[in-house]
Amino acid sequence: xxxxxxxxxxxxxxxxxxxxxxxxxxxxxxRISSHSLGQEMNITASQIRQDFSCxxxxxxxxYGYNVEELRTxxxxxxxxxxHHHLVMIGVGNLxxxxxxxxPFSDTGFTVDGAFDISPAVIGSxxxxxxxxxxxxxxxxxxxxxxxxxVMTVPQSVAQSxxxxxxxxxxxxxxxxxxxxxxxxxxxxxxxxxHFADSLLTLSYRIANR
Amino acid sequence: xxxxxxxxxxxxxxxxxxxxxxxxxxxxxxRISSHSLGQEMNITASQIRQDFSCxxxxxxxxYGYNVEELRTxxxxxxxxxxHHHLVMIGVGNLxxxxxxxxPFSDTGFTVDGAFDISPAVIGSxxxxxxxxxxxxxxxxxxxxxxxxxVMTVPQSVAQSxxxxxxxxxxxxxxxxxxxxxxxxxxxxxxxxxHFADSLLTLSYRIANR
DNA sequence: CTTATATTGTTATATCATTCACATAATAGT
DNA sequence: ACTATTATGTGAATGATATAACAATATAAG
Numbered sequence: 001x002x003x004x005x006x007x008x009x010x011x012x013x014x015x016x017x018x019x020x021x022x023x024x025x026x027x028x029x030x031r032i033s034s035h036s037l038g039q040e041m042n043i044t045a046s047q048i049r050q051d052f053s054c055x056x057x058x059x060x061x062x063y064g065y066n067v068e069e070l071r072t073x074x075x076x077x078x079x080x081x082x083h084h085h086l087v088m089i090g091v092g093n094l095x096x097x098x099x100x101x102x103p104f105s106d107t108g109f110t111v112d113g114a115f116d117i118s119p120a121v122i123g124s125x126x127x128x129x130x131x132x133x134x135x136x137x138x139x140x141x142x143x144x145x146x147x148x149x150v151m152t153v154p155q156s157v158a159q160s161x162x163x164x165x166x167x168x169x170x171x172x173x174x175x176x177x178x179x180x181x182x183x184x185x186x187x188x189x190x191x192x193x194h195f196a197d198s199l200l201t202l203s204y205r206i207a208n209r
Numbered sequence: 210x211x212x213x214x215x216x217x218x219x220x221x222x223x224x225x226x227x228x229x230x231x232x233x234x235x236x237x238x239x240r241i242s243s244h245s246l247g248q249e250m251n252i253t254a255s256q257i258r259q260d261f262s263c264x265x266x267x268x269x270x271x272y273g274y275n276v277e278e279l280r281t282x283x284x285x286x287x288x289x290x291x292h293h294h295l296v297m298i299g300v301g302n303l304x305x306x307x308x309x310x311x312p313f314s315d316t317g318f319t320v321d322g323a324f325d326i327s328p329a330v331i332g333s334x335x336x337x338x339x340x341x342x343x344x345x346x347x348x349x350x351x352x353x354x355x356x357x358x359v360m361t362v363p364q365s366v367a368q369s370x371x372x373x374x375x376x377x378x379x380x381x382x383x384x385x386x387x388x389x390x391x392x393x394x395x396x397x398x399x400x401x402x403h404f405a406d407s408l409l410t411l412s413y414r415i416a417n418r
Numbered sequence: 419c420t421t422a423t424a425t426t427g428t429t430a431t432a433t434c435a436t437t438c439a440c441a442t443a444a445t446a447g448t
Numbered sequence: 449a450c451t452a453t454t455a456t457g458t459g460a461a462t463g464a465t466a467t468a469a470c471a472a473t474a475t476a477a478g
Binding site for chain 4 (some may be wrong): 216218219253255256259271272
């Protein structure tokens with residue numbers, strides 16, 4: 001039974017399913033039941049079936065799921081075939097690390113450019129991605145499709161910059177600054193990577209184990 | 210009423226409270242009510258009081274919470290004053306970015322060393338942190354206190370390396386590889402930063418907004 | 419000193435998420 | 449073809465989390 005409103009809990013499990021199914025594909029596994037998928041992932045079979053049922057009926061009774069087909073479906077749900085366009089703002093150590101190591105294309109994103117204030121990097125390319133001056137940012141965004149902006153800038157300027165970008169039409173932010181970016185526009189989506197929060201929860205858990 | 214078992218949902222909010230309270234401190238705010246804290250953070254006052262009540266009674270009726278005191282309490286709960294020791298395994302782009310930019314000491318961690326296989330970095334220091342050869346890892350861990358290992362290695366070797374480290378007594382992992390590390394020992398804690406999962410949920414949300 | 423106001427900690431309620439249980443249907447073996 | 453087995457999708461039951469409601473108590477004002 002296709003659902004209208006999918007809960008955040010379900011959405012956050014989808015990438016893990018996708019990851020596991022990609023792995024199964026690579027291992028040459030053709031079919032899998034919710035039960036064995038659950039065993040591999042440490043999730044109940046029930047939850048897996050409930051999760052999938054939010055989006056359609058991908059399995060077959062007595063058989064299970066075809067791995068490759070299911071992977072394609074979930075990839076489709078996640079939008080990996082949407083070819084989203086992305087630019088990065090801030091080409092510091094972290095930005096460079098992402099440009100060098102993160103497989104953006106596997107998740108359906110194309111990195112079209114990066115922006116920075118430092119003359120040392122402006123005009124260069126990082127792993128094939130051209131680095132532009134911050135002054136060129138407005139014009140660039142007006143003239144190109146930019147779905148997502150990766151924010152790897154100092155947090156002091158992050159919120160005001162985000163506000164400005166929202167005005168220019170950006171509707172997705174992958175935020176690495178240590179603040180909670182937000183917008184009054186509910187159509188603008190923010191996804192945060194809060195390193196410090198993550199390490200602090202680990203700190204709590206090793207202290208209270 | 211102090212609780213015995215704190216839910217994961219509560220724990221994951223603690224760092225955000227800590228962050229907000231640090232900010233309030235810096236802004237010179239002395240006292241705050243659950244209501245106004247909630248407004249600033251987009252959380253209900255009820256939830257804030259519930260969350261805090263898991264750990265004790267930090268407020269005062271008719272007054273609210275003393276910002277500095279509350280910040281100290283939550284920091285204490287999170288273990289920022291425990292002075293945990295940490296080593297990093299894998300000094301690639303990401304590892305270097307973390308060593309240069311991440312304020313480990315703010316979260317109560319000391320980075321004592323890093324390990325890598327590349328002769329190009331072994332023997333050097335990155336932002337004051339000495340880089341050792343992987344061959345020295347076992348001895349090092351046996352002879353020093355190591356609470357947490359930061360895993361920024363290729364995922365192919367991640368799980369076997371984690372298993373080995375658990376045997377040597379490591380009980381905390383900050384995992385940046387794109388796999389689900391695990392251990393049969395429930396006292397070993399894993400905290401994952403899955404970049405790809407994060408970006409994929411963003412992909413879903415901008416596609417379905 | 420008294421009263422009105424503010425705000426907590428906690429119990430009760432409502433909402434949301436996960437697991438169970440089962441009818442239904444496909445597969446595999448004889 | 450028939451039967452036993454496997455497994456799905458889903459409605460109901462349970463469990464977890466978040467919100468609301470309120471008694472208790474401190475502050476602040478007159």
